[in-house]
Amino acid sequence: MSDAEGDRGPYLANEQAHPWRRFVALGDSFTEGVGDPDPTRPGMFRGWADRVAEALSRQVDDFAYANLAVRGKLIRQIVDDQIEPALALKPDLITLCAGGNDVIRPRSDPDAVAEVFRDAVARLAGSGATLVVFTGIDTAFTPVFRPIRGKVAIYNENVRAVAEEFDGIVADQWALKTVQDPRFFADDRLHFNALGHHEVARMVLRALNVPNDLTPMQPDPLPLRTWREARAEDLVWARTHLVPWVLRRLRHQSSGDNVTAKRPEPLPVTTLAPGQDAAARRGEQT
Numbered sequence: 001m002s003d004a005e006g007d008r009g010p011y012l013a014n015e016q017a018h019p020w021r022r023f024v025a026l027g028d029s030f031t032e033g034v035g036d037p038d039p040t041r042p043g044m045f046r047g048w049a050d051r052v053a054e055a056l057s058r059q060v061d062d063f064a065y066a067n068l069a070v071r072g073k074l075i076r077q078i079v080d081d082q083i084e085p086a087l088a089l090k091p092d093l094i095t096l097c098a099g100g101n102d103v104i105r106p107r108s109d110p111d112a113v114a115e116v117f118r119d120a121v122a123r124l125a126g127s128g129a130t131l132v133v134f135t136g137i138d139t140a141f142t143p144v145f146r147p148i149r150g151k152v153a154i155y156n157e158n159v160r161a162v163a164e165e166f167d168g169i170v171a172d173q174w175a176l177k178t179v180q181d182p183r184f185f186a187d188d189r190l191h192f193n194a195l196g197h198h199e200v201a202r203m204v205l206r207a208l209n210v211p212n213d214l215t216p217m218q219p220d221p222l223p224l225r226t227w228r229e230a231r232a233e234d235l236v237w238a239r240t241h242l243v244p245w246v247l248r249r250l251r252h253q254s255s256g257d258n259v260t261a262k263r264p265e266p267l268p269v270t271t272l273a274p275g276q277d278a279a280a281r282r283g284e285q286t
Contacts, residue, residue, distance in 0.1 A: 017059045017060050018056060018059055018060065018208065018210050019092070020056060020060070020063075020092050020093040020130065021060060021062055021063055021064070021092060022063075022064050022065075022066075022089065022090065022091045022092050022093070022266050023052075023053055023056060023063070023064070023065045023066070023091060023092075023093040023094075023095075023266075024065075024066045024067075024068065024086045024089050024091040024093070024094050024095075024266065025049040025053075025065075025066070025067045025068065025069055025094075025095045026068050026069060026078060026082045026083070026086055026094065026095065026096045026097075026098070027069040027073075027078060027082075027095070027096060027097040027098055028069055028070065028071060028072060028073045028078065028097070028098065028100065028101055029069070029070075029071035029072060029191055030047075030048075030069075030097050030100065030134075030191070030192070031047065031048075031049050031067065031069035031095065031097050032045055032047060032067065032069040032070060032071050032262060033045030033046050033047020033048070033049065033050060033067075033197060033262075034047070034071050034186075034191045035047075035185070035186035035188070035190075035191030035192050035193050035196070035197070036048075036186075036191075036192065036193060036194045036196075036197040037194075038050075040270075044262060045262070046194070046197065047192075047197045048192075048197040048198070048200035048201040048204060049065075049067055049069070049095065049201075050065075050067070050269075051197065051198060051201035051214070052095075052201050052204050052205060053065035053269045054269050055201070055205055055210065055212040055213075055214065056093075056210065056269075057268070057269035059210070063268065063269060064266035064267055064268060064269075065263065065266060065267065065268075065269050066086075066089055066091075066261075066263050066264060066265055066266040066267070067261060067262055067263040068081075068082045068085060068086055068261040068263075068264060069082075069261065069262075070082075070260070070261055072101065073098075073101065074101050074102050075098045075099045075101075075102050075113055075116050075117060075120070076116055078096075078098045078120070079098075079116060079119070079120045082261075083120060083123055083124065085264070086124070087123070087124070087127055089265070089266055090127075091127070091129050091266075092128075092129050092130065093129060093130045093132070094124050094127070094129045094130070094131050094132070095131075095132040095133075095134075095171075095204070096120065096121065096124060096131065096132070096133050096134075097133070097134035097171075098117060098120065099113045099114070099116075099117050099136075099155060099159075100136055103136065103148065103151050103152060103155050104145065104148055108151070110151045110152075110154040110155035110158065111154065111158065113155060114155060114158030114159070114162070117133075117158070117159065117162060118158075118162045118165075121133065121162050121163075121165075121166050121168060122166060125166040125167070125168065130169065130208075131163075131166065131167075131168040131169065132168065132169045132170075132171050132204065132207060132208070133159055133162070133163050133168050133169070133170060133171070134159070134170075134171045134172075134173055135155075135156040135159050135160065135170060135171070135172050135173050135174045135175075136152040136155060136156055136173060136174065137152075137173045137174060137176070137179065137180065138152070138173075138174045138177075138180055139152055140180070141180040141181065141182075142182070142189065144189065152174075153174075156174050169207050169208065170207065171200075171203060171204045171207045172203070172207075173200070173203070176199065176200070176203050178199050178216070179192065179195075179196045179199050179200065183195065184196035184199065195217050198214065198217055199216070199217070201214060202214045202216070
């Protein structure tokens with residue numbers, strides 16, 4: 001590792017302000033922030049990346065943030081549509097979370113997906129920017145996605161190996177046990193809600209070794225439900241979320257069709273006021 005790379009290494013003591021001035025986030029719905037509605041922008045999402053950008057922007061001047069992520073995108077689409085635009089923005093901090101939509105598909109090969117991921121990381125690492133990559137969450141807690149736990153674990157090991165090869169930082173969702181709880185997920189049971197995105201943001205800032213004032217959130221206790229009530233909720237979820245997802249797969253459609261990046265250019269960050277943030281959390285938990 002060169003001295004220049006060492007100077008920006010994430011595990012050095014961070015006694016001064018962080019070194020980054022231009023942050024670009026790449027990926028799919030997870031990075032777009034789906035599941036975490038932005039109370040200041042109707043129809044838009046906030047998400048962990050916005051929260052990380054807010055924390056980073058409070059510590060340095062002249063900070064800018066772009067988010068190129070689009071929901072529903074497969075890893076090849078992310079590579080084809082987002083990498084070159086990201087590099088053109090000349091970021092010094094890049095986050096990449098990709099491959100999750102591929103791995104959850106039947107008959108997908110996590111090793112083949114990881115080969116595309118490695119090529120993407122190689123291109124991004126060549127820019128000299130600090131690069132953060134994500135493992136997938138441990139799906140053992142959810143019956144719907146528990147059968148693909150082994151595939152996720154294989155993909156995660158590939159992600160870690162690629163990060164090691166290219167001196168990347170791993171934001172380890174698999175180890176983030178806090179969010180492995182249905183109360184940290186939106187009604188679709190696939191995307192994080194405000195609580196989940198908040199905890200992911202805290203994890204990313206820890207990985208970057210950036211001090212911050214984000215504190216843990218406590219979800220409301222799980223409601224007591226009869227077996228019949230729980231099954232009725234499952235049927236509503238299947239009709240509202242699962243069936244449309246399956247139909248899109250069969251029709252080769254994506255939830256991201258005709259959706260553009262919410263933040264295609266690096267812009268200064270407007271921090272959500274604490275009172276608004278608290279109100280958003282209360283709304284999420286009701």
